[in-house]
Amino acid sequence: MRITGRLDVQNRSDNSVLFTSVYIGMKLLLWFILLVICWPLALAILLFYPIIWLVLLPFRILGFAVEGVFGFIRALFMLPAKILS
Template sequence: MNFLLLALVWCLLFAVAWPIALVVLLLMPLLWLLSIPFRIVGVLLEAAIAFLRALLFLPARLLGHRG
């Protein structure tokens, strides 16, 4: 669904201003490559927060709390 919306917006941009649409089309792979480190950092932060949450709730789980 996200790709379909992106394609629709790009087609609309192509109809309105085709030079800008072609520049966007050429720069998208570069932007995707630049976003990879930020995605990796996001995954690592999410894993660290999940680990801390599990560590903090460990005593309650050992005592039998259902939540």
């Protein structure tokens, strides 16, 4: 990717930034639709979303740790194959 004064997101191979921006835009659009349909529920979601995110944060950290352990075990099992090839 070449930087020429502006960030060209379309040239990225994984398109992660483009996908993230579409995902955030979709969430915002759905929230505005919910705000029009049922504004008390939309405001409750807006209020409780950070609290729910904080409650679920330890599980996300635990998931990273478990993924690392499984990656290490996989590397141990694949080590003989890598040495022989």
